[in-house]
Amino acid sequence: MTAPLFVTADESLLDELLRLAAAAGTTPEVAHDVPAALRAWLKAPLVLVGEDLAVPMARAAPTRRDAVFVVLTAPVPDRVFQVALALGAESVAELPRSEGWLVERLTDVVDAGPARGLTIGVVGGSGGSGATIFACALAQVAARGGPSVVVDADPLGPGVDRVLGLDLVDGVRWDALGHTTGRLSARALRDSLPRREGMAALSWFGGAQPRRLQPFAAREALSAARRGHDTVVIDLPRAADPLVDEIAARCDQVLVTVVTTVAGVAAAMRLCGRFPDPGALGLVVRGSGMDDETLARVVGSPVVQRMGDQRGLAESIDLGLGPVRSRRGPLGRAAIRVLASLGDRIPRAA
Ligand SMILES: Nc1ncnc2c1ncn2[C@@H]1O[C@H](COP(=O)(O)OP(=O)(O)OP(=O)(O)O)[C@@H](O)[C@H]1O
Ligand SMILES: [Mg+2]
Structure with missing residues (x-):
């Protein structure tokens, strides 16, 4: 099974995400900067990009792929949707509101791995x-x-x-x-x-x-x-x-x-x-x-x-x-x- 990828340099956001990963029974790969994220980008079955690195990630224009989400802990300002779009993300997840759903998506990764039917x-x-x-x-x-x-x-x-x-x-x-x-x-x-x-x-x-x-x-x-x-x-x-x-x-x-x-x-x-x-x-x-x-x-x-x-x-x-x-x-x-x-x-x- 391949691990999900978390992309963030924000330690408090990372703590939150690691807690959710633990609840889902998975250990993610963590990228603290853009080059590390790009190396792991296509391998991971699911990618969560912290809002702190969403803009530089969008600028790096990684290959479009499924199952990318932008995550943040504050209410979502409009500009985040634009960045998410530029990054080809499926949606934006605001914590703690989307916690339950994120745990379920992470659980799916543990369950199904990268394969799809x-x-x-x-x-x-x-x-x-x-x-x-x-x-x-x-x-x-x-x-x-x-x-x-x-x-x-x-x-x-x-x-x-x-x-x-x-x-x-x-x-x-x-x-x-x-x-x-x-x-x-x-x-x-x-x-x-x-x-x-x-x-x-x-x-x-x-x-x-x-x-x-x-x-x-x-x-x-x-x-x-x-x-x-x-x-x-x-x-x-x-x-x-x-x-x-x-x-x-x-x-x-x-x-x-x-x-x-x-x-x-x-x-x-x-x-x-x-x-x-x-x-x-x-x-x-x-x-x-x-x-x-x-x-x-x-x-x-x-x-x-x-x-x-x-x-x-x-x-x-x-x-x-x-x-x-x-x-x-x-x-x-x-x-x-x-x-x-x-x-x-x-x-x-x-
Ligand atoms: N492989 C088969 N061998 C023999 N009879 C068949 C076979 N497939 C379908 N039939 C017959 O054709 C009927 C209609 O089949 P089915 O409901 O699968 O068609 P459909 O194309 O889905 O129809 P619809 O247009 O109503 O959706 C079946 O009830 C059966 O009598
Ligand atoms: Mg039919």
Whole structure:
């Protein structure tokens, strides 16, 4: 595990921060000046920059990176936000007000280290083409190797908790997170989601009227999910929406499920065409109606996996076993291959 980096020459601020680090069970690396900070800048999973060194740090223009925060013990004057912006910091934390949240972020570092989860978006090329089923299959297979979660970003879908057999398991759902304005720690989210055998679901309440995703809650939940799980699979809705586009842009890979009927391919063409770079998407194809090359040419995105129909799917879901009953079936095999190819291709360090 790599230590967080604290950048400050202010001894009393450092004392405060060391106390919080101790509460989180981590020992930070401390840089008392800019050159020392720059040396450790990219290695650390999280960086706290004291307000005393924020201006010289911003002037040194270190490489932009995630998880940088400016910390101070007085009320935050406006100019600090400008410096934070120049430094590429995520936000400014005022002590002691943000203490609890800072301890949680430091705890996340202890928990997850620098790694972040592989994030895969799945969207249907046409309605009912199997996006939700494939998203759940990926999480089910991935859970063998480490914690996985399916994030249901489609309020009109069947509910991924139902597909995975987690609908009767207690835990947090979107409605509990929907109006949050606070930061979420990876551990708090992971511990509160309905889960079975390493696989969790963040979905909508069964009986509740479908609502829209709330931008703040969605961003926070995804960021925490990614820090707390090895694999995050997002069931994306087909409807165009700026928040969904933003979420898709944060995925390591977006997969599009395609059925090889004329209507299925025509709809997939349209759907893929709405992404800024259709060539970066990957098609997961069910049916043998068209060969890979023709499909890729027509749709504008490469085929990453083909599979046949999975028999006994409805029964497996009704029994609460999730879509993958056997890893040797067409669905299990396809999910294993897709995960293996993504794991090889995508660097996992933050
Ligand atoms: N791999 C598969 N093998 C056989 N049938 C499948 C498979 N995937 C999906 N189906 C069938 O298609 C139906 C719809 O699947 P799913 O809900 O995953 O589609 P979707 O693309 O998410 O649909 P929506 O547009 O409603 O979001 C399933 O209930 C099942 O009957
Ligand atoms: Mg769906």
